[in-house]
Amino acid sequence: STSKYFLGIDFGTSGARVTVIDDAGSTAADHKQGYGPDGAADWAAAWERVLFELVAALPQDVVANVGAVAFDGTSATAMLVDAATGRQLAPPKLYNEAQGAEAVAAAKAIAPASHTATASTSTLCKLLAWHQAGTWQAAAAAGAHPRLLHQADWLAYLLHGRPDVSDWNNALKLGFDPAAEAYPQWLSSQEYALLFPSTVVAPSAPVAAVTAAAASRTGLPRSCMVCGGTTDSIAAFVAAGVSQVGEAVTSLGSTMAVKLLSEERVDDAAYGVYSHRLGDSWLVGGASNTGGAVLRQHFSNEQLQQLSQRINLAQPSGLDYYPLVGPGERFPVNDPGMQPRLMPRPDDDALFLQGMLESMSRIEAQAYQLLAQLGASKVTSVLTAGGGAVNDKWTAMREAALGVPVRPAQQGEASYGAALLARAGWRQHNSAGQQQ
Ligand code: ADP
Incomplete structure (x- = not known):
């Protein structure tokens, strides 16, 4: 049989990206x-246009042999569409649009x-804002079939035509309970629950093949499975290739975000810590306001590289900062x-940079300690993403502070992670087919 390709499509905060991977x-x-x-x-029109332009930009022989596709979108980006x-x-x-006090x-x-x-x-507050404004009720009265979709749900709908499907991760901020794999009663009893995606699948689970219209477009x-x-x-996180409980990814971008694969689910709103379900494990995450944005305030990337070469690891700075x-x-x-806290500043x-990096290494270690205190699995290794x-x-400083191996992640693009989900879904679909 022809070798298959797997398509991951990422719709992030500033743009979209498609990555195609092979079976290996x-x-x-x-x-x-x-x-x-x-x-x-018109965000929806822009997303739809970009989706089809992204696929059109790929080599035709690759597109013709795609076995499966999966999407990721910005979390809590919500849409109200007519299902018909x-x-x-x-x-x-959009993901970052805060809703009013009433919602x-x-x-x-x-x-x-x-x-x-x-x-x-x-997502729930966004739906409540539409509910309080009477938006979906008016559309329903005019004959529409209103449905709530997340951005990733809607993009998938454009290919498979099902307006009623979401996944555990996107549905979390609507209130879906991924442990019970159901909407909790306090949610399903609401009048507007009829707008919810009624099928909420595991990330990567095969949903449906592309429609004839999407295939010809x-x-x-x-046969391509969405x-x-x-x-x-x-x-x-998925892109980094973490699979065992205890493995973690620290993202050192503008901020410092940690995510740990844990046996136990941990949620603590005071620290902004919550858990997503991945397979039978939990992805426990938290984000600190320290990180690269503070470094950028003081140094260019080139300066960071040059100054870092002069850091003598054998001589800790003794500086105790909290860079913000x-x-x-x-968290x-x-x-x-x-x-x-960035004082005193040495000449x-x-x-100075050593003091900041040492301090951020301590904050990172404290972050994983706190997750363990809250009940998450103990960290055993850390992959690093971001600048x-x-x-x-x-x-090296982080490895010393954390006491576990620290390596760069080989893959950090969300679109690559989505492609891994597509490959997993295709394998699941195929093995199910063989059992029949
Ligand atoms: P984001 O996507 O959150 O803006 P990136 O993942 O692109 O961030 O990372 C950029 C950050 O990485 C910048 O804040 C920058 O200060 C930091 N950075 C770049 N080069 C280095 C370096 N050599 N050492 C430490 N930090 C660096």
Whole structure:
């Protein structure tokens, strides 16, 4: 049989990217694209256009042999569509759009205390804002069949035509309970529950083949299976290739985000810690406000590289900083009023940088300690993603502070993670077919 390809499509905060992998996980094609200046005017139209342009940019012989595709989208980006036609019933509400006090109050009135669905940016608060404005009710009265979809759900719908499917990860901020694999009663009893995706699958689970229309529009084969998706940050974690409990990924970008594969689910809203389900394990995550943005305030990437070479690991700086861009920290210290601490500043910039990197290494170690205290599995190894991953001196400091091996992640693109999900879904689909 012809060798198959697997398509991962990432819709992130600033643009979209497609990665094609083969059965061995090697990248066969890769293409990225911004949303363009028209994006903000009509997000849904921009996403649809970019989806089909991304696929069109791939070699035809690759597209014709795609076995499966999976999407990731920004978390809590919510859409209201007519299930019969796919028409937008309201402009999408983006991941970072905080909803008003009335919507948050309504979420808090029904959800358990400090549930992730009560955050002002949650999918539930977005749906409640539409509910309170009468948006879906008016559309229903006019004959539409309103449905709530996440961005990744909607993109998958454009290929498989099912307007009622989501996944455990995207549905978490709506209030879906991935342990019970159901909407909790406090949610399913609401009048607007009829708008929810009624099928919520595991990320990577085979959902449906592409429609005839989507196949002819894209060149994808009719047999191409669209699989359960995920969110952009989880796709980036999946890309790193972590599979065993205790393995973690620290993302050293503008901020420092940690994600740990854990046997136990851990949620603590005070620290902004919550868990996504991945297979039979939990992906426990938290994000600190320290990270590369503070380094960038002081040094260019070139300076960071040069100064780092002068750091003498045998001589710790003795400096005790808490590098922040502005006041306020949530994880691993919950202190909204915490002030940045970057004093005293030595004359030698290399020593100053050493103090910052040592301090951030301690904060990272504290982060994993806190997760363990909250009940998560103990960290056994750490992969690094983001701009800080290239810094060997920092890696050595982190290894010393964490007491476990630290290596750069080989793959960090969310689209690569989505492609791994597509490959997993295709394998699952195939083995199910052989059993019949
Ligand atoms: P984001 O996508 O969050 O903006 P990136 O993953 O692109 O971030 O990482 C960029 C960050 O990496 C910048 O804040 C920069 O200061 C930091 N960075 C770049 N080079 C180095 C280096 N050699 N050592 C440590 N940090 C670095």
